[in-house]
Amino acid sequence: MRIAVAGGTGTVGRPVVERAREAGHDVVVISRSHGIDLTTGAGLDEALRGVETVVDVSNVQTIGKGQSIRFFEKTTRNLLAAEERAGVRHHALLSIVGIDRVRWGYYLGKLRQEELVLAGPVPATVLRATQFFELTLQSLTLYPGPLAVVPWMRAQPVAxxxxxxxxxxxxxxxxxxxxxxxxGPEVMKMAAAVRRAAKVHGPRKLVASVPWPSVAGWRMATGGLLPTGPGPRGTVRFEDWLAKLPESGQLP
Structure with missing residues (x-):
């Protein structure tokens, strides 16, 4: 199968590309570094020639509602239109558990993306996943200085x-x-996971857990980002993931 991975150089995109190639698929990586721009549509028609399935793990680094919605609306519309022209038969989207309950800035953009995909011209699948283990290290390196601030959050993170x-x-x-x-296989407090990451892997920082002063913050703290029903569960445990991280600090 010829598969295109939008966001194929990111945290999830890289292992999707690797696994797809190991499974024998012909993989096209959609990213700016490969000369394809989702925000303008440049290069999409050529990239999707002969593609049967698109896996969309594209992302934007923002917590703002407006920027998130604008990005996901523009990129999703561009991608779906190009898929329709190319005759793509399946659009598989990665989304986030709980975004309809925790209506926070970035999540509202993802929710809009889901709406566009499910109502779009290409048959679609939406897989929601919880926060990644990798978020713990990102929380430690997001800002310089000796302090990392993490919202009160009950989470069930996954590799x-x-x-x-x-x-x-x-x-x-x-x-x-x-x-x-x-x-993931276990529920934990996100701040506790970040503290454990700091201790085992570093950088060593004081981790402060604070409530977000909003309805969204209250819902994060009380399990709004946890799955509400049965579904697939990751097999990698957080401690095992930490133990296998390379000393270089580069994410696996």
Missing amino acids: AADVAAELLRVAEKPAAGRVPELA
Whole structure:
């Protein structure tokens, strides 16, 4: 199968590309570094020639509602239009567990992306996943200085490798709409996970857990980002993931 991975150089995109190639698929990586721009549509028509399935793990670094919605609306419309022209048969989207309950800035953009994909011209599958283990290290390096601030949050994080495996599994099947949510093997407080990451791997920082002063913050703290029903669960445990991180600090 010829598969295109939008955002194929990111945290989940890289393992999706690797697994797809290991499975024998012909993989096209859609990213600016490969000369394809989702925000303008440049290079999309050529990239999607002969593609049967698109896996969309594209992302934007923002917490703002406006920027998130603008990015996901523009890139999703461009991608779906190009897929329709190319005759793509399946659009598999990675989204986030709980974004309809925790209506926070960035999540509202992802929710809009889901709406566009499910109502779009290409048959679609939406897989929601919980936060990645990799977020713990990103929380430690987001800002310089000795302090890392993490919101009060009950989470069931999952390894990006497990997300990639499940996303490829659903992408290889016919489109199925919204499928059961993916989560990690255990529930934990996100601040505790970040503290553990700081201790085991570094950088060593004081981790402060603070409530976000909003309804969205209250819902994060009380389990709004946890799955509400049965679904696939990752096999990699957080402690095992930490133990296997390279000393270089580069994410696996």
